[in-house]
Amino acid sequence: MKNYQKYQRGYFMPPCESNRWVKKEYIDKAPVWCSVDLRDGNQALIIPMSLEEKLEFFDLLVKVGFKEIEVGFPAASDTEYEFLRALIEQDRIPDDVTVQVLTQARPHIIEKTFAALEGCKSAVVHLYNSTSLAQREQVFKKPMAEIKALAVEGAEMLRDFAEKTPGNFRFEYSPESFTGTEVEFALDVCNAVIDIWKPTAERPVIINLPATVEMSLPHVYASQIEYISDRLHCRGNVQVSLHPHNDRGTGVADAELGLLAGADRIEGTLFGNGERTGNVDIITLAMNMYCHGVDPGLDFSDMPSIQEVYERVTRMHVYERQPYAGALVFAAFSGSHQDAIAKGMHYREDHDPEHWNVPYLPIDPSDVGRMYEADVIRINSQSGKGGIGYLLEQQFGIDMPPKMREDFGYLIKGISDHEHRELQPKEIYEVFCREYVNVLEPCRVDSVKFTERGGMFAEVGLKVNGVSHPATAVGTGRLDAVSNAIKDSTGIHYTLVNYTEHAMTKGSTSDAMAYVGIINGSGKIVWGAGRHNDIITASVNALVSAINRRDRVE
Structure with a gap:
């Protein structure tokens, strides 16, 4: 680039100092x-x-x-x-x-x-x-x-x-x-x-x-x-x-x-x-x-x-990174950015601050007609658990425990990396349902009856590979009793370590979602989810889903 020598500064400075504008902090009114x-x-x-x-x-x-x-x-x-x-x-x-x-x-x-x-x-x-x-x-x-x-x-x-x-x-x-x-x-x-x-x-x-x-x-x-x-x-x-x-x-x-x-x-x-x-x-x-x-x-x-x-x-094209208007100007692919945005949006919901101050979003995308669900959190191999979890929560009402978000995040990133493309929200939701929700084979529970007998006693209508395995056990609570019955009847070894539930807030007004984490024989945590209009059934389905998925992460 030696040709730089043929150029000169072709403008003219004022003959005297003219820089009062330097002391102004911002433009305080719109021009004509x-x-x-x-x-x-x-x-x-x-x-x-x-x-x-x-x-x-x-x-x-x-x-x-x-x-x-x-x-x-x-x-x-x-x-x-x-x-x-x-x-x-x-x-x-x-x-x-x-x-x-x-x-x-x-x-x-x-x-x-x-x-x-x-x-x-x-x-x-x-x-x-x-x-x-x-x-x-x-x-x-x-x-x-x-x-x-x-x-x-x-x-x-x-x-x-x-x-x-x-x-x-x-x-x-x-x-x-x-x-x-x-x-x-x-x-x-x-x-x-x-x-x-x-x-x-x-x-x-x-x-x-x-x-x-x-x-x-x-x-x-x-x-x-x-x-x-x-x-x-x-x-x-x-x-x-x-x-x-x-x-x-x-x-x-x-x-x-x-x-x-x-x-x-x-x-x-x-x-x-x-x-x-x-x-x-x-x-x-x-x-x-x-x-x-x-x-x-x-x-x-x-x-x-x-x-x-x-x-x-x-017949011109608005560049994807064009400030305020481009298709990607609000998009966050980076996992750390997605996590900060998700937490910032939750902070706004919880505190209702007067002024906008969400990390990585200089303005509210909705102010220019853009949608958070479609424009802000975008999922590819660079994405993280925070963004993926936030997307499922906002669009589909799925609020996974933090550790389960991490597990699902690695799964989604692997798919995106393998297929070398961005994944759409519906695809991500379908993967979640297919991989985690109501995975009822080979083990399934068709019925449960609970009574108090010095603790919570469960009579479980259990099937494994289509074969009935009537099972009973006592536990400290309903889910613990069902878990003990399954372990006693099948000889499957695991430890129940996490259970959460919530009502669905998106897409349904009656269903409940439950999440269960168990530690399998290799000492790794395995997750399952259950969805049903009865919270007990949803919880049992989540436990069974985790049991049926245990071999996937051995």
Whole structure:
């Protein structure tokens, strides 16, 4: 990788210290959100959305709660123009939603843009021109003064067209490729535009400072934002907007630090779709605020439905590890993680704490429409007894003793390892029932009668390999009496060491489940389970199941 020597840091630090943002702990309120999925996101798709798909996506953005939505570059193509006209003519834009359109600083493009907006109740007209050193030298071959003049002329044209066009129009200006622009020059251009538009409290101006190409560490971007934010004309009537891309993989960090540095507004896309490595992911950004107890002002409570529409109309795939939305972001395969989550969830049930603080789960999955049973505990060869036991408990009401969970956990891990795949909850339950529950051959008990005779006396209708073995014995309790009768009649040697029971809480309102552990002739503990609507029968079945399983672990 010797070619690193041909690269340099192509960004510009502010001429003075601008780092008050460092002292802020977190973002305490949501910014103004503007979705650019239908413009920036759409132009980055291999197959751009059709008109019908754009309309469906627009409706989704409205449902999520966006109040500002960039709908395209209407002068760039007939498709973009027709989409805007469809929104207006079909009256699909709610009164509290403002559409945004993009335009270059060229007269015929601005004229067509305003023609496309005819009949629109409210719109932001977004003017841009590139200001970076690289663009000035290599693309436009113009000095700073001419680049600034282009922005000024565009601002004047927007002002003049808006004055003669019916409608409520606000203006936005972007010094495109801001991150590669000298900060003082970017400030100078932005202030020249502000001076022409003369913003008021009723009609504020948006100054958008895009990381068109992400070039620096996030703290540099934040310092640039703070420097400009502090020095903009009419700052009280100006919204500082950010439009971060993700070339360095830190688009979310750019946006977060930029908000700490004074920005008021964010332009981004759902799931970060956009040019190259994408735009800032608004879902991640908003949910990061949410997990700090801040209302993001957007509704992602049904993330699976949002993902379904997004994937269908964009033909893009939401990565399984995508923050908050990916199929595996809440999944725990590790045994220690599963055990901690299970214990954390039990703690919540027992203590009902005010705030969410479950290990390994930064937010409650149900807040974004995900289910614990399907999304949190996932079972493969890396899983442990805690997760497997928790899954059976939550989905099927099976609450095994801790040592039995360990025994069953090794069994399930062995199956997953051998078959080299994840096991689904139903499969795990079926293995449990097949291996442990009501294993009544070769030994079975068809009837039991109990009486008090100086202890608990049991008359047991016992069969072994189909042959009756009437058996009686006295014990300290019912199960002990049955156990003694079986041992006396068959000569089988074992020690009863564990017995627990509980009512079934999932899938049935009447059955009981019992668990028995015995130590076999090799000194190893063997487990059995019994299920029945009579607790005594369930207990006897659990004992018999353990006896019948004893040879499996010899």
